[in-house]
Amino acid sequence: MAGKTVLITGGTGGIGKATALGLAARGARVAITGRDADRAARAAEDIRAVASAPVEVLTADLSSQQEVRRLAGDVLQTLDRLDVLVNNVGGFWNSRRTTVDGLEHTFALNHLAPFxxxxxxxxxxxxxxxxxxxxxxxxxxxxxxxxxxxxQGEHSYSGQRAYNQSKLANVLFSYGLAARLAGTRVTANALHPGVVATAFGAEDPGRMQAFLTPLIQRWMKTPEQGARTSIHLASAPELENVTGQYFANSTAKKSSKRSYNQADAELLWQLSSALVGLESDSERSTNLP
Incomplete structure (x- = not known):
């Protein structure tokens, strides 16, 4: 990864930090994002201990679209090249909450932010x-x-259902993005990191999660183990031209049947474009001379 620049969202702890450490150790110039400047600075110091290239720190709350846009501007100013974007940030909340944009938080952070x-x-x-x-x-x-x-779960909300939907949205987005990027030399893939022992969901866990997590934690993957597939997809030379795939344990797998529904992928793309204020594909084609 020497000479490569990688941006990792949510890189201040858990799988994200382990991914940053792994790629920095392979020679990449790493940039991490986090909500808390102090925590991000501490994470950067840990990463610099194994890095041969610079480590950049960018702070943003990605549940806010204004913050996402500011982050993108900071990235474009700070990084003169970008070889890998790792959309790692995400979370689970058992109770419905809304963002500053008035959107359901899980969908906004887990899907709309990376989109x-x-x-x-x-x-x-x-x-x-x-x-x-x-x-x-x-x-x-x-x-x-x-x-x-x-x-947005306005009429019927379940934390687990919202999370499951957002993770399906990640795969539909990756497949849709891969199709749109055909012929550009930019690939798009999604992954399952495994069940990893992190602070995931600790802010607002469901009853079952709060009960089960302490019991099964000893059998969960470590963050370093959970980061292996992310690192593999970001760095493996043999994957340079592999796109539109879903990986688990660093191996291409079949995702759910619903994730291959092209009508759902297209509708999700158009709705997401509208929700974040981007020009949709149909608008773009209409505006062409």
């Missing part, structure tokens, strides 16, 4: 080529269903 950030950074990714977009999904995508009639 918007990736689109804002696409030109920088294309400039250097070959480049990669790696999006951290979850095995929960297999239980996900896109409820387009109640996408």
């Amino acid at each position: 918007l950030l990736t689109n804002l950074l696409l030109e920088r990714l294309k400039e250097g080529g070959p480049a990669r977009v790696v999006t951290v999904s979850s095995g929960a995508q297999a239980m996900g269903r896109m409820d387009f009639a109640d996408l």
Whole structure:
């Protein structure tokens, strides 16, 4: 990874920090994002201990679209090239809450944030080529269903259902992005990191999660183990031209049947474009001379 620049969202702890450490140790110039400046600075010091290239720190709360846009601007100013974008940030909340934009928090952070950030950074990714977009999904995508009639969980909310839907959205987004990037030398893949022992969901856990986590924690993956697939997708030379795939344990796997529904992928893309204020594909084609 020497000479490569990698941006990792949510890189201040857990799988994200382990991913940053692994790629920095391979020679990459790493940039991490986090909400808390002090925590991000401490994480950067740990990463610099194994890095031969600079480590950049960018702070942003990615549940806010204004913050996502500011982050994209900071990235474009700070990083003169971008070879890999790792969309790692995400979370689980048992109770429904809304963002500053009035959107359901899980959907906004887990899906809309990487959707918007990736689109804002696409030109920088294309400039250097070959480049990669790696999006951290979850095995929960297999239980996900896109409820387009109640996408924000306004009428019926379940923390687990919202999480499952957001992780399915990650895969649908990756497949849709891969199709749109055909011929550009930029690839897009999604992954399941495994069940990893981190602070994931600790802010607002469901009853079952709060009960089970202490019991099964000893059998969970460490963050370093959970980061292996992200690191593999970001760095493996043999994956340079592999795109539109779903990986688990560093191996391409079949994702859920719903994740291959092209009509759902297209509708999700258009709705997401509208929710984040990006021009949709149909608008773009209409505006062409």
